[in-house]
Amino acid sequence: MSTPAPAAPARSPLSPAQKALHKLGLSRDIDLALHLPLRYEDETRITALSQAREGDCIQIEARVLRSEVSLRPRRQLKVQVDDGSDTCVLRFLNFYPSHQKAFSEGAWVRVRGEVRGGLLGREMVHPSFQAAGGPLPQALTPVYPTVAQLPQAYLRKAVLGGLSRADLSETVPAQAWPEGPQRHWSLRQSLEFLHQPRPDVELAQLEDRSHPAWQRLKAEELLAQQLSQLQARQARDAMRAPALASPGQGPMARLRERLLEALPFALTRAQQRVQAQIAADLQREQPMHRLLQGDVGSGKTVVAALAALRCIEAGWQCALMAPTEILAEQHFRKLVGWLEPLGVHTAWLTGSQRASERRAALSAAESGHAHLVVGTHAVIEDKVQFSKLGLVVIDEQHRFGVAQRLALRRKTTPDEHGCELEPHLLMMSATPIPRTLAMSYYADLDVSTIDELPPGRSPIVTKVVDEARREQIVERIAQQVGLGRQVYWVCPLIEESEAVDLRNATETHAQLAQALPGHKVGLLHSRLSAAEKKAVMAEFAGAQMAVLVSTTVIEVGVDVPNASLMVIEHAERFGLSQLHQLRGRVGRGAAASACVLLYSTGDAPRLSPAARARLQAMAQTQDGFEIARRDLEIRGPGEFLGARQSGAPLLRFADLTTDAPWLEWARAWAPTMLARQPQLASRHVQRWLGGKSDFVKA
Numbered sequence: 293m294s295t296p297a298p299a300a301p302a303r304s305p306l307s308p309a310q311k312a313l314h315k316l317g318l319s320r321d322i323d324l325a326l327h328l329p330l331r332y333e334d335e336t337r338i339t340a341l342s343q344a345r346e347g348d349c350i351q352i353e354a355r356v357l358r359s360e361v362s363l364r365p366r367r368q369l370k371v372q373v374d375d376g377s378d379t380c381v382l383r384f385l386n387f388y389p390s391h392q393k394a395f396s397e398g399a400w401v402r403v404r405g406e407v408r409g410g411l412l413g414r415e416m417v418h419p420s421f422q423a424a425g426g427p428l429p430q431a432l433t434p435v436y437p438t439v440a441q442l443p444q445a446y447l448r449k450a451v452l453g454g455l456s457r458a459d460l461s462e463t464v465p466a467q468a469w470p471e472g473p474q475r476h477w478s479l480r481q482s483l484e485f486l487h488q489p490r491p492d493v494e495l496a497q498l499e500d501r502s503h504p505a506w507q508r509l510k511a512e513e514l515l516a517q518q519l520s521q522l523q524a525r526q527a528r529d530a531m532r533a534p535a536l537a538s539p540g541q542g543p544m545a546r547l548r549e550r551l552l553e554a555l556p557f558a559l560t561r562a563q564q565r566v567q568a569q570i571a572a573d574l575q576r577e578q579p580m581h582r583l584l585q586g587d588v589g590s591g592k593t594v595v596a597a598l599a600a601l602r603c604i605e606a607g608w609q610c611a612l613m614a615p616t617e618i619l620a621e622q623h624f625r626k627l628v629g630w631l632e633p634l635g636v637h638t639a640w641l642t643g644s645q646r647a648s649e650r651r652a653a654l655s656a657a658e659s660g661h662a663h664l665v666v667g668t669h670a671v672i673e674d675k676v677q678f679s680k681l682g683l684v685v686i687d688e689q690h691r692f693g694v695a696q697r698l699a700l701r702r703k704t705t706p707d708e709h710g711c712e713l714e715p716h717l718l719m720m721s722a723t724p725i726p727r728t729l730a731m732s733y734y735a736d737l738d739v740s741t742i743d744e745l746p747p748g749r750s751p752i753v754t755k756v757v758d759e760a761r762r763e764q765i766v767e768r769i770a771q772q773v774g775l776g777r778q779v780y781w782v783c784p785l786i787e788e789s790e791a792v793d794l795r796n797a798t799e800t801h802a803q804l805a806q807a808l809p810g811h812k813v814g815l816l817h818s819r820l821s822a823a824e825k826k827a828v829m830a831e832f833a834g835a836q837m838a839v840l841v842s843t844t845v846i847e848v849g850v851d852v853p854n855a856s857l858m859v860i861e862h863a864e865r866f867g868l869s870q871l872h873q874l875r876g877r878v879g880r881g882a883a884a885s886a887c888v889l890l891y892s893t894g895d896a897p898r899l900s901p902a903a904r905a906r907l908q909a910m911a912q913t914q915d916g917f918e919i920a921r922r923d924l925e926i927r928g929p930g931e932f933l934g935a936r937q938s939g940a941p942l943l944r945f946a947d948l949t950t951d952a953p954w955l956e957w958a959r960a961w962a963p964t965m966l967a968r969q970p971q972l973a974s975r976h977v978q979r980w981l982g983g984k985s986d987f988v989k990a
């Protein structure tokens with residue numbers, strides 16, 4: 293364990309720089325020691341001006357020839373210096389009396405900056421400077437990631453202090469390291485080297501982090517992440533959950549069989565496989581934490597229904613939670629349709645319902661009369677009490693935070709010995725997580741994947757179209773609607789402040805209504821009340837409405853198989869997985885389906901490279917995993933996961949695209965280390981993740 297950084301004397305307020313250190317999360321010595329440079333500056337040598345080429349960043353020692361404040365073209369301090377080989381003008385647009393003093397005529401100065409070839413010879417703009425003649429540093433000067441109020445010089449001192457005080461004894465057993473140059477670098481050597489590399493080092497190896505010292509640190513970081521997730525899993529395995537086994541007979545026996553008999557379709561092989569995995573988990577006495585991932589339309593709902601039925605057969609209640617009212621409502625309808633005939637009672641719980649309705653739902657949950665409670669996040673509120681909650685299903689889990697998941701797990705039931713039983717947890721997601729990311733960030737979850745769509749789905753043809761051709765698209769819609777097809781038209785959210793460049797949904801709605809006489813065009817947006825939204829959706833689902841103009845509220849889960857064309861306006865503004873989710877609303881019936889991505893470059897001559905990459909990916913593939921992989925490539929893991937979703941500390945050093953071999957190594961080694969050297973493992977996690985290890989809690 294490392295000692296905490298020496299605290300400021302009691303009650304003396306923190307200086308802005310100390311506050312900034314805390315903001316960066318640098319509170320312990322080890323945190324400081326692990327705060328590694330972004331890049332380095334070479335202040336170890338003095339270069340002659342005559343040797344420098346344009347654009348070189350060099351350090352010179354020179355005599356001040358002249359120093360003057362000129363007012364044209366704008367107020368600035370101009371200093372002419374001579375180092376014996378050539379002259380150079382230093383320019384400061386912001387300057388203080390201290391600058392003028394340092395550059396008084398005849399002064400000998402050490403200056404460092406980028407050499408530019410100006411009109412009147414060489415110049416440096418805003419170089420750093422000090423008096424000349426002092427000793428030169430022996431190592432490269434590190435430049436650290438920092439924030440406002442935290443000058444590099446202060447940070448460097450703090451880091452070196454932390455480095456000298458921190459406990460850097462080895463936590464990874466020597467035999468764990470595979471063959472390779474990183475074997476010869478201890479943690480202490482690696483850190484000392486990276487903070488103060490010798491000037492003769494291969495800078496490229498430091499910059500691309502391929503140097504053995506970097507390899508060593510990245511491997512240790514990944515190992516800490518794997519260990520902490522294994523610890524979380526062990527902690528979970530120490531918890532108890534009800535073993536949900538079927539009674540074999542009675543009114544609630546055979547619910548699943550009866551549902552399968554009643555369904556108009558047979559389960560796909562993938563659905564059968566994942567439902568068996570879930571069933572096996574539910575029979576265990578440890579809480580299940582399983583992520584069910586499957587592309588949009590892969591049929592996750594019926595798998596969730598089967599899990600709920602197993603729970604209900606065993607005499608326990610199930611709660612199902614969806615992120616939006618529309619989605620929750622759609623689940624509710626579907627589940628009531630499937631389960632009510634089997635004698636299963638379902639309650640509906642949402643924030644917007646009338647007080648009397650809500651009271652009835654709450655009492656049904658509390659008394660146990662409701663076998664299944666479906667709703668929005670209202671389901672997890674403290675006021676909601678269950679009689680015997682055995683299973684929680686969370687749809688679109690990435691839209692919920694860790695806190696909400698935890699709240700549900702607190703709804704425990706005591707067993708006959710007074711031991712609290714936690715509900716099992718099934719999380720569903722239509723955003724498949726690429727393998728390396730799943731291995732790294734979700735190692736504490738079990739993952740089931742539906743990798744097959746139900747038969748009879750038609751491929752969706754995707755076209756990327758310039759906004760300038762909008763009229764043609766409207767004609768195409770008229771044609772489709774004439775054939776009895778239904779169309780989604782998606783607009784970005786209505787935001788008053790963005791009205792300037794957003795053709796808002798209302799305008800589009802008016803335009804389409806005018807272009808399609810005799811057909812009903814509906815409008816759905818976030819400002820409508822829940823009842824209004826419901827009415828609009830019901831008309832579209834019932835096919836009385838031909839076109840639904842909507843903001844992204846239909847993003848997930850909505851299921852209207854007759855809709856075969858989707859137009860997404862300002863497609864360049866949407867994220868890749870969002871586009872994929874949206875497109876998944878069509879192609880659900882037998883009719884050939886299409887998706888049109890309308891883009892506009894606004895005032896810019898062309899789309900940004902990232903926007904173009906997103907639209908291209910959409911046009912090229914329909915495979916959710918491939919889309920997710922490209923999304924990860926375009927956005928990087930931080931954004932891909934979303935801070936809210938992951939609730940986990942992101943990797944600081946390791947890069948999952950280049951360091952996958954270390955990830956494999958960490959995965960292989962972590963269980964052994966945790967079993968053989970649990971104390972060392974704990975110290976390792978503590979060192980690397982400190983208080984930031986949320987896996988342990990989630």
Ligand code: ADP
Nearest residue numbers: 557558559560587588589590591592593594746
């Ligand atoms: P998602 O995984 O996106 O939540 P849903 O559960 O909404 O997908 O399923 C999409 C549609 O496919 C629904 O209409 C559902 O009834 C239907 N479906 C699910 N499984 C099958 C299957 N095995 N065969 C045919 N249709 C199915």
Ligand code: MG
Nearest residue numbers: 592593687849
């Ligand atoms: Mg769904």
